[in-house]
Amino acid sequence: MKALVYQGPGEKVWTEKDKPGIEKPTDVIVKVTKTTICGTDLHILKGDVPAVTPGRTLGHEGVGIVEAVGSAVQNFKPGDAVLMSCVTSCGKCANCKRQLYAHCSDGGWILGHKIDGTQAEYVRIPHGDNSLYPIPAGADEEALVMLSDIMPTGLEIGVQYGNVKPGDTIAIIGAGPVGMSVLLTAQFYSPGRIIMVDMDPARLELAKEFGATDTIHVGSEDAIAKIMEMTGGLGVDVAIEAVGVPATFDICQKIVSAGGNIANVGVHGTSVELHIEDLWIKNINISMGLVSTNTTPMLLKTLGTGKVNPGRLVTHRFKLDEIIEAYEVFGNAAREKAMKIILTA
Numbered sequence: 001m002k003a004l005v006y007q008g009p010g011e012k013v014w015t016e017k018d019k020p021g022i023e024k025p026t027d028v029i030v031k032v033t034k035t036t037i038c039g040t041d042l043h044i045l046k047g048d049v050p051a052v053t054p055g056r057t058l059g060h061e062g063v064g065i066v067e068a069v070g071s072a073v074q075n076f077k078p079g080d081a082v083l084m085s086c087v088t089s090c091g092k093c094a095n096c097k098r099q100l101y102a103h104c105s106d107g108g109w110i111l112g113h114k115i116d117g118t119q120a121e122y123v124r125i126p127h128g129d130n131s132l133y134p135i136p137a138g139a140d141e142e143a144l145v146m147l148s149d150i151m152p153t154g155l156e157i158g159v160q161y162g163n164v165k166p167g168d169t170i171a172i173i174g175a176g177p178v179g180m181s182v183l184l185t186a187q188f189y190s191p192g193r194i195i196m197v198d199m200d201p202a203r204l205e206l207a208k209e210f211g212a213t214d215t216i217h218v219g220s221e222d223a224i225a226k227i228m229e230m231t232g233g234l235g236v237d238v239a240i241e242a243v244g245v246p247a248t249f250d251i252c253q254k255i256v257s258a259g260g261n262i263a264n265v266g267v268h269g270t271s272v273e274l275h276i277e278d279l280w281i282k283n284i285n286i287s288m289g290l291v292s293t294n295t296t297p298m299l300l301k302t303l304g305t306g307k308v309n310p311g312r313l314v315t316h317r318f319k320l321d322e323i324i325e326a327y328e329v330f331g332n333a334a335r336e337k338a339m340k341i342i343l344t345a
Contacts (some may be wrong), residue, residue: 003057003120004323009047014323017057020116020124023031023271024070026090028128030082035062035071035118035213035320035343036145037090037330039176040267041243043271044112048269052113059119060086060111061148063141066132073128081135083300084118084125086111086149087293091130100220102290107131109290121345133296136304142342143311146181147299150340151310153265153291154181155188155299158240161287162263166191171227172194172212175341176333177313178265183210184308185299193320195236197223197251200334210312227255236256241265248270256284 003017020029032248038061044052052058068078074084088107089096095103102108107127111117116124124132135144161183164170168191172179175198187195194215196207204215214230227236235257243248244266252262253275260286277287302308316336318326320343329336 002066002122002321003116004059006052006054006056006058008054010045012045012058012102012324012327014321017120019122021325022070022248023067023124023125024224025127027070027126028066028073028132029068029077029127030064030084030123030124031133031345032062032064032118032121032123032320033345034064034141034145037119037341037343038322039244041112042331043193046269048267049113055300056112057116057120058112058122059117060109060113061145062118063135063144063148064123066305067122072114074178075129076132076134081134083135083296083319084123084148085131085133085293087131087291088126089130091128096130097281099292099294101324105277105293119343121320131302136276136300139303142158142274142314143303144344146310147296147303149291150292150310150313151185151299152295154178154183154242155185156291156293156297157287157289158182158242158263158265159186159189159252160295161289162240162261164191164238166190166307167192169193169195169231170238170240170253171197171236171252172240172242173197173223173248174206174242174266175200176242177239180207180210180313180339181310182240182265183207184310187211188302191238193232195227196285200251201233201296202334202337202338203256206339223251224254231242235260236259239291244268246270249290250275253279256282258282258284260284262286291313308338314342316341317338318343321333
């Protein structure tokens with residue numbers, strides 16, 4: 001089969017690789033029909049995730065058709081259409097028992113990280129019964145790909161960890177795919193004001209279409225000063241970091257109100273400076289983490305009812321074997337006006 005293989009920082013290749021097979025009774029082999037590229041993949045290629053070693057197939061999102069199942073698999077059979085979760089769950093360990101699937105003792109985020117991922121023609125999904133979801137008849141598969149990772153990440157790590165409540169003023173720093181997912185899912189909780197901050201005017205315009213009440217263009221405005229002015233000097237109830245660089249985390253530290261929350265969603269490859277000398281007295285909470293995808297069943301229901309349509313995030317489409325070109329587009333998102341890319345086998 002063909003797969004997108006990481007070869008070290010800055011290096012990747014679309015190449016022939018052995019097709020995966022059943023290794024354990026709980027495995028499922030999936031023929032990938034649609035996948036995508038994540039900002040985390042770009043972090044990997046920058047060398048920010050050293051656990052990813054040369055030779056690894058990248059990718060942790062997608063939908064597909066079951067090709068083969070292990071002898072212990074009960075919920076799926078060959079021919080079933082499935083959504084692949086970015087997080088693998090054994091369902092039995094202590095962390096899985098408390099729905100902390102991100103830290104499953106035999107799983108977590110391993111696809112495209114510690115085992116071969118979904119940017120390939122076929123992928124092996126460990127613990128298939130707990131790590132796959134049946135695709136409802138007639139569902140929008142492009143929208144479903146957004147439920148592999150970015151939508152549950154935005155909801156769990158941004159909105160829920162940030163404790164967004166009705167009437168809150170929240171600021172989302174970064175209008176990329178995950179920031180937009182925070183924007184879409186925050187509206188489940190009826191915040192009073194949603195401020196989106198980014199350097200890209202096109203993304204800010206899209207954020208308005210998706211429900212942002214206010215936008216701030218970094219570069220033409222001082223984001224910190226503007227937010228403090230907008231909030232009467234109080235700051236925001238929830239500041240959500242959705243980029244993964246020190247500068248955006250610093251904005252969050254400076255705009256959070258007393259009693260507020262900072263929710264870090266971005267993947268950070270370098271250290272940030274924590275201004276505890278200013279924050280200790282403000283009674284704030286700081287949260288961060290890896291998505292557990294325990295909200296995926298709920299998101300599937302909201303997709304089915306039309307409550308949310310993450311398919312609107314898709315801006316570019318490529319064939320799977322055009323993945324190198326797709327990476328070029330996604331890696332230059334501002335220039336290409338790219339949000340989320342769909343790769344179809």
